[in-house]
Amino acid sequence: MADTHDLDNVAPLPERGPLPLPDVVQVDATQPLRFSPKELRLLKAQTGRAFTELLVDEAPVLMVWFKLRREGWPELRYADLEDVQIEIGGAAVVDPLNGARPTAWPDSVGTGG
Secondary structure (H helix, E strand, C coil): CCCCCCHHHCCCCCCCCCCCCCCEEEEECCCCCCCCHHHHHHHHHHHCCCHHHHHHHCHHHHHHHHHHHHCCCCCCCHHHHHHCEEEEECCCCCCCCCCCCCCCCCHHHHHCC
16 A cells, blocks of 8 residues: 555646736634645645745744635646735634623622721
8 A cells, every 4th residue: 555645645746827816815724724644745846845844933824824715726736826815804802801890799799898
């Protein structure tokens, strides 16, 4: 049985022009990042870099690559994202130590009065 982790099993991509992509792509940093082993091999073949290296150096681009592949651009190449603007959104993280105190308690609870 062939080693499924070998990059030789990933067919080389044919030459083609860049894909027409959206000018701006929104990603939500609070959503889980989902990927398949095949996608990891494709990333390695397209970039020559390990997933962990891309995750540290280019996490927003990586998120857009996965998102667009799932939204209808299965032939997307990492290099196609050079001119795409990335908008990162998500729920604001609230620091519980710097926020206002809960309003469920009357003022007398904190002061004794």
